[in-house]
Amino acid sequence: MGPPPSAGPNSILCSGxxxxxxxxxxxxxxxxxxxxxxxxxSSAPSVRYIPYDRLASGPDGxxxxxxxxxxxxxxxxDSTALDPVTQNVADIHGLAPLEYPPCPPQSQAAGQPGxxxxxxxxxxxxxxxxxxxxxxxxxxxxxxxTGKLAYLETRxxxxxxxxxNTVFGQLTIQATGSYVVAWGDGETRGPYSFEGVPWPNGxxxxxxxxxxxxxxVVTQSWTATWSLGGETGVLRTLQTTGRIDNFPVEQIQAVIxx
Amino acid sequence: MICIALxxxxxxxxxxxxxxxxxxxxxxCSSGGPDRSTVGANxxxxxxxxxxxxxxxxxxPAVIDVAYVNRVLAGLDAAMGDVTxxxxxTRTIPREAYDRMRAIYDNDxxxxxAIDSFQSxxxxxxxxxxxxxxxxxxxxxxxxxxxxxxxxxxxxxxYTAVGQNSSSADTQWIALxxxxxxxxxxxxxxxxxxxxxxGYTDTRSQPSDPCVS
Numbered sequence: 001m002g003p004p005p006s007a008g009p010n011s012i013l014c015s016g017x018x019x020x021x022x023x024x025x026x027x028x029x030x031x032x033x034x035x036x037x038x039x040x041x042s043s044a045p046s047v048r049y050i051p052y053d054r055l056a057s058g059p060d061g062x063x064x065x066x067x068x069x070x071x072x073x074x075x076x077x078d079s080t081a082l083d084p085v086t087q088n089v090a091d092i093h094g095l096a097p098l099e100y101p102p103c104p105p106q107s108q109a110a111g112q113p114g115x116x117x118x119x120x121x122x123x124x125x126x127x128x129x130x131x132x133x134x135x136x137x138x139x140x141x142x143x144x145x146t147g148k149l150a151y152l153e154t155r156x157x158x159x160x161x162x163x164x165n166t167v168f169g170q171l172t173i174q175a176t177g178s179y180v181v182a183w184g185d186g187e188t189r190g191p192y193s194f195e196g197v198p199w200p201n202g203x204x205x206x207x208x209x210x211x212x213x214x215x216x217v218v219t220q221s222w223t224a225t226w227s228l229g230g231e232t233g234v235l236r237t238l239q240t241t242g243r244i245d246n247f248p249v250e251q252i253q254a255v256i257x258x
Numbered sequence: 259m260i261c262i263a264l265x266x267x268x269x270x271x272x273x274x275x276x277x278x279x280x281x282x283x284x285x286x287c288s289s290g291g292p293d294r295s296t297v298g299a300n301x302x303x304x305x306x307x308x309x310x311x312x313x314x315x316x317x318x319p320a321v322i323d324v325a326y327v328n329r330v331l332a333g334l335d336a337a338m339g340d341v342t343x344x345x346x347x348t349r350t351i352p353r354e355a356y357d358r359m360r361a362i363y364d365n366d367x368x369x370x371x372a373i374d375s376f377q378s379x380x381x382x383x384x385x386x387x388x389x390x391x392x393x394x395x396x397x398x399x400x401x402x403x404x405x406x407x408x409x410x411x412x413x414x415x416x417y418t419a420v421g422q423n424s425s426s427a428d429t430q431w432i433a434l435x436x437x438x439x440x441x442x443x444x445x446x447x448x449x450x451x452x453x454x455x456x457g458y459t460d461t462r463s464q465p466s467d468p469c470v471s
Contacts, residue, residue, distance in 0.1 A: 099350075099353075
């Protein structure tokens with residue numbers, strides 16, 4: 001095992017101490033990174049380091065997510081007891097997720113240990129690579145009539161499981177999707193956590209009020225959780241889209257014949 | 259919301275100033291009432307409408323003094339206050355907060371320190387924060403190094419507007435460098451200066467001068 005992560009940062013309320021902060025080093029290059037002995041003495045108490053999603057400034061100046069660690073019990077104001085395997089602080093405190101891509105792998109510096117990898121980072125990078133299902137929207141019979149409901153068929157998938165073998169074991173990602181439909185006339189509806197199906201059972205419908213050719217965009221947002229090596233986490237939301245361009249909306253006029 | 263409130267306050271202030279000016283003008287007219295001859299002797303002459311010149315309060319003066327550095331620090335405190343309020347409101351660090359912080363800090367090491375501090379506070383569920391925090395107040399106590407590209411000062415920082423039971427006179431050191439505009443493509447930082455150092459050593463002593471190294 002390598003050295004323990006450095007002490008965590010101060011609060012922004014009293015920020016200032018010029019310490020190395022919020023380490024993104026793993027306590028060890030393999031195995032469970034959560035428990036770690038902080039002292040050279042074998043009788044010293046062990047210190048548990050809790051992994052968290054650390055927002056970092058990437059090499060290109062863009063924000064990205066890496067894995068940071070903080071020592072359990074170093075934050076006296078936080079009386080919440082954590083189970084690092086099943087809970088994270090963000091869930092407990094109702095924090096919104098950090099919607100950033102993973103940081104690129106760190107290259108190995110001369111004389112230094114190998115690049116740092118954690119289950120979280122492996123899961124995040126894999127999530128960015130998976131080919132998510134795309135909706136292929138259709139509205140039968142290929143046109144709509146003003147004042148009448150158009151039934152949108154999403155023709156996608158609402159859930160998918162991805163698996164991949166990694167150095168920490170098998171990575172499992174459970175992904176769930178929901179649809180938002182921009183009907184092209186300024187109206188956007190959703191999210192729908194069910195598939196759009198044809199008349200008469202479809203529930204993703206819209207009535208146009210004016211004739212025209214509309215560009216309909218179906219955006220599917222994918223949320224996901226990962227589990228790997230005894231750790232779990234939430235992944236950032238990704239999106240896929242499907243379109244119907246120039247969808248014709250017509251009008252029926254009554255004609256009186258003689 | 260904060261900006262809107264500030265604008266609203268400013269408009270109110272402007273209205274108040276105008277009201278005072280009008281009252282003063284009317285008072286002047288009434289007080290001059292008895293001696294009408296003087297009015298005829300000094301007829302009102304049409305003049306050009308007054309022009310408003312806006313001066314950049316952060317333009318670097320010929321001599322950088324305490325007042326100027328305090329003005330810049332107040333601008334940076336306000337910019338950081340906006341970041342704090344944005345993070346508190348959204349309960350995350352949104353992209354805008356990241357971009358604003360990147361514009362406040364001269365280098366990624368300092369930026370990372372600020373991000374880590376916020377993430378630490380988030381893990382504590384923002385314990386100790388006021389529900390609607392204001393800006394911390396930084397006041398120069400000594401100019402240590404002053405050059406046009408770099409300023410190093412000792413300051414006191416008052417956190418009482420930000421946190422409950424916070425320090426009102428925390429001695430720290432700050433180094434400012436001219437803002438690299440590539441770090442602020444959105445123009446968030448109006449001061450044109452950025453922190454290249456803020457804080458203190460682990461012994462709470464003065465750090466080595468960042469303007470020299």
